[in-house]
Amino acid sequence: MIEIAVLFAISCVGLAMALNLWRLARGPTTADRILALDTMTINAIALMVLMQIQQGSAVYFEAALLLAMVGFVGTVAYCKFLLRGDIIE
Incomplete structure (x- = not known):
């Protein structure tokens, strides 16, 4: 049952990323x-966490933190x- 929920969540996050790309x-x-x-x-962080749940690897969690x-x-x-025109003062 959890596999189906994770696949559904991955597809929802993928759709959200596509809509964000359109807004970008x-x-x-x-x-x-x-x-x-x-x-x-x-959304990419959420996708990495979902991949960790699906595959059971701790590497995805560390990559999500980074x-x-x-x-x-x-x-x-x-x-x-955007506000000041300069990053380093």
Whole structure:
């Protein structure tokens, strides 16, 4: 039963990533594109955790933690660049 639930969740996260990719390409403003990229990072983390549940490997959890840290720093850098025009002061 858990296998079916994991496959359903993977397909839902895949659909969400496709919709985020569409928003990333068609976003009317730069802020929309930054938000779509951040949401896409969160969906990638969810996909990695679901793959860990499906395969039973701890490597996916560590990769998800690394992606979360890099995604957060990247989002902050994009937003700071958007607001100030410079990342490092």
